[in-house]
Amino acid sequence: MAGTASHGVVWVLIEYPGGWPANGFEGLDLQPETKKLVLSAAQASRARVVLVRRPGRRRRQAHKHWAVLRHEDSGAYRQQWGTWRHDEDLAEIATALGFPGKLGHPPVILVCAHSQHDQCCAVRGRPVGRALSERWPELVWECSHVGGDRFAANVVVAPDGVYYGRLDAESSVATIDEHLAGRIHGDYLRGYTDxxxxxxxxxxxxxxxxxxxxxxxxxxxxxxxxxxxxxxxxxxxxxxxxxxxxxxxxxxxxxxxxxxxxxxxxxxxxxxxxxxxxx
Structure with missing residues (x-):
C-alpha cells in the first residue's frame, strides 16, 4: 500500500450535499461557464477538485462551503474558505487559487465515500466517516474519489497531504488521533502527496x-x-x-x-x- 498516494499539494473542496456523479465535479449540472472557469483555474494550479459533504443525514442548507487548501514546500499549510449559494458564486475559487491563503486553520479530514465511482468506498468509508465525525465533527467531511479504491476505507488529511488506507471505524480514530498529535505511523500510511x-x-x-x-x-x-x-x-x-x-x-x-x-x-x-x- 505504501507509495500509492496521489501526487499534488493543492486541493479544492466544494460542498455538495446531493448525489455525486461518477466523475465528481465535472459531472455536476452547474452553470457551464462557471464550471469551466473553476476547472481551468484548478488545472493551471495543478489542484485536485473534490466534492465534500458532512457525514450522516443530509440537510438542505442555504449556503454551502468551498475551500482552497495548499501545502507549501516549506511545510506551511494555507487555506482559504468561502461559501456559495448560486453557481456563479463558485467563480471565487478561481480567484482564491491565485493567492496563497491564510495560516492557522486546523486540518481537514476527508473520508472517501463516493459510491457512484466505487461502491467499496461508500460501504467501507461511511462507517469511518461517522466514527471520525463523532470525535472531530468540525474537521471531518465525506469526499468524492481520491484514488486507490482497493484500499478503502481511504482517509486523507489535508492540506497535510497524508493518505491513509484500509481503515475501519476503530483504527481510523486511533490513526487520526495520533496524526493530530504529531505522530504519523507507517502502519496504514499510503504516502505523502508532495x-x-x-x-x-x-x-x-x-x-x-x-x-x-x-x-x-x-x-x-x-x-x-x-x-x-x-x-x-x-x-x-x-x-x-x-x-x-x-x-x-x-x-x-x-x-x-x-x-x-x-x-x-x-x-x-x-x-x-x-x-x-x-x-
Missing amino acids: LFPAQQAAVAATLRRFGPAGRNDYVVAATFRDGDHWRIRITGRPPHPALVDVELQAHRAPPCQLTCRGPAMSSALVYELTSIRAV
Missing part, C-alpha cells in the same frame, strides 16, 4: 523502522534510481535519526481487481524494502 511513489514508500518504511514522527520531521534529501532499484536518502529532525538510507526494489504484483466496480484485472507497481539503515 512525494513520488518510491519516496512515499521510503518514508513509510522509515516510520515503521524508527517509530512515528511529525509530518515534516523527515525530508527526502536525495533519490537515486538504477532500473527497478531505488536508493533514497532521508534527513530527520531530532530526536529522529539525522540520516536514513532506504533501498527499494520495484516490481509488479500479481494481477488483481483494483476496484470493486472495474471488472478488468490489472497489475500494480509495488515497492519492496530491501535495506534500511541510519547513517
Whole structure:
C-alpha cells in the first residue's frame, strides 16, 4: 500500500450535499461557464477538485462551503474558505487559487465515500466517516474519489497531504488521533502527496523502522534510481535519526481487481524494502 498516494499539494473542496456523479465535479449540472472557469483555474494550479459533504443525514442548507487548501514546500499549510449559494458564486475559487491563503486553520479530514465511482468506498468509508465525525465533527467531511479504491476505507488529511488506507471505524480514530498529535505511523500510511511513489514508500518504511514522527520531521534529501532499484536518502529532525538510507526494489504484483466496480484485472507497481539503515 505504501507509495500509492496521489501526487499534488493543492486541493479544492466544494460542498455538495446531493448525489455525486461518477466523475465528481465535472459531472455536476452547474452553470457551464462557471464550471469551466473553476476547472481551468484548478488545472493551471495543478489542484485536485473534490466534492465534500458532512457525514450522516443530509440537510438542505442555504449556503454551502468551498475551500482552497495548499501545502507549501516549506511545510506551511494555507487555506482559504468561502461559501456559495448560486453557481456563479463558485467563480471565487478561481480567484482564491491565485493567492496563497491564510495560516492557522486546523486540518481537514476527508473520508472517501463516493459510491457512484466505487461502491467499496461508500460501504467501507461511511462507517469511518461517522466514527471520525463523532470525535472531530468540525474537521471531518465525506469526499468524492481520491484514488486507490482497493484500499478503502481511504482517509486523507489535508492540506497535510497524508493518505491513509484500509481503515475501519476503530483504527481510523486511533490513526487520526495520533496524526493530530504529531505522530504519523507507517502502519496504514499510503504516502505523502508532495512525494513520488518510491519516496512515499521510503518514508513509510522509515516510520515503521524508527517509530512515528511529525509530518515534516523527515525530508527526502536525495533519490537515486538504477532500473527497478531505488536508493533514497532521508534527513530527520531530532530526536529522529539525522540520516536514513532506504533501498527499494520495484516490481509488479500479481494481477488483481483494483476496484470493486472495474471488472478488468490489472497489475500494480509495488515497492519492496530491501535495506534500511541510519547513517
